[in-house]
Structure formats: structure tokens, C-alpha cells
Amino acid sequence: MARLLIVHHTPSPATQELFEAVRAGATDDEIEGVEVTARAALAATASDLLAADAVVLGTPANIGYMSGALKLFFDTVYYPCLNDTAGLPYGLYVHGNNDTAGAVRAVEQIAEGMGWARVRPPVEAVGAVTGEVREACWELGAVTALAAAGEV
Ligand SMILES: Cc1cc2nc3c(=O)[nH]c(=O)nc-3n(C[C@H](O)[C@H](O)[C@H](O)COP(=O)(O)O)c2cc1C
Numbered sequence: 001m002a003r004l005l006i007v008h009h010t011p012s013p014a015t016q017e018l019f020e021a022v023r024a025g026a027t028d029d030e031i032e033g034v035e036v037t038a039r040a041a042l043a044a045t046a047s048d049l050l051a052a053d054a055v056v057l058g059t060p061a062n063i064g065y066m067s068g069a070l071k072l073f074f075d076t077v078y079y080p081c082l083n084d085t086a087g088l089p090y091g092l093y094v095h096g097n098n099d100t101a102g103a104v105r106a107v108e109q110i111a112e113g114m115g116w117a118r119v120r121p122p123v124e125a126v127g128a129v130t131g132e133v134r135e136a137c138w139e140l141g142a143v144t145a146l147a148a149a150g151e152v
Pocket of ligand 1: 127
């Protein structure tokens with residue numbers, strides 16, 4: 001069984017909507033052989049990551065950066081996982097009130113440093129969550145789950 005890990009910081013209804021859409025895509029009935037685990041960024045461990053075949057990261061933009069919670073996750077896993085997660089497929093979604101660029105850049109820099117492989121461009125959502133954003137998150141979850149199974 002392949003494993004997809006979703007590591008998310010979800011402090012509000014808008015970020016909850018994005019997270020739920022990602023999880024719905026990842027757990028779609030048509031995707032077989034993938035076990036999906038979601039962990040709050042403040043609770044996710046190096047063991048969770050080492051067990052994963054792909055990961056989706058989700059964060060709000062906070063002061064032009066990723067959330068402190070997701071940063072803590074990276075601080076926790078960086079050295080313990082550096083050698084063993086090279087090539088890990090990953091996806092990213094970011095929600096902000098006006099500008100997600102700094103958060104995306106920060107996550108992509110660290111992911112690149114770990115040698116992870118982005119499966120598709122990040123979902124960047126600003127303000128009210130639209131159907132289009134929900135759909136993009138659903139697709140992000142589905143495609144990253146397929147990547148966990150080695151199918152994309
Ligand atoms: C401390 C703090 C810093 C924030 N910094 C940014 C920011 O730099 N850019 C941005 O677009 N949104 C920023 N926000 C807004 C959050 O990204 C937003 O609250 C989050 O995505 C959830 O959206 P919601 O409040 O509409 O539910 C910040 C929020 C907080 C609490």
C-alpha cells in the first residue's frame with residue numbers, strides 16, 4: 001500500500017475548506033492502493049514523513065512566509081529526513097488574504113533543499129474560497145496520491 005501524507009496548518013474555515021478538498025481528491029474511490037494520512041503540522045513527525053511515498057503541504061500565508069506551524073514541521077524533519085526523502089513527490093497549497101508569493105517561495109526553497117520533486121504548481125488561493133480553488137485543491141490531492149503510487 002502506498003502512503004500519502006497531508007501536513008497542514010488549518011487555523012480557519014477557509015483553510016479548512018482547502019484541506020477538505022485536498023483530502024477528498026486524495027481519497028477518491030478511483031484511486032486505489034493509496035492510504036491517506038493527515039497530520040496537523042504541529043503534530044507531524046519525522047516518522048510520519050519517512051513512512052510517506054508523497055506529501056501534500058498546506059499553509060496560510062503569515063507575514064509574507066509560511067505559517068510558523070509548517071516551519072516548525074520543516075525544522076523537525078529536515079535533518080532526520082534529509083537523506084531518506086530525496087525525490088519525494090510533493091504538492092503545496094497556500095491560502096492568504098492578499099499575497100501568497102512569499103509563503104510559496106519559502107516552502108519551495110526548503111523542499112528543493114530536501115531534494116523533493118514538485119508534482120504540479122502550487123494552489124495559491126486569496127480571499128474567499130471559490131469553486132475553482134476547491135477544484136484545484138481536489139486535483140492537487142488526487143494527483144499527489146497518484147504520485148505516491150508511482151502512477152504519475
Ligand atoms: C499573523 C498573521 C499574518 C498574516 N500574514 C499574511 C500575509 O503575509 N499575507 C497574506 O496574504 N495573508 C496573511 N494573513 C492572512 C492569513 O493568510 C489568513 O487569515 C488565512 O489564510 C486564513 O484565511 P481566512 O482568515 O480568510 O480564513 C495573516 C494572518 C495572520 C493571523
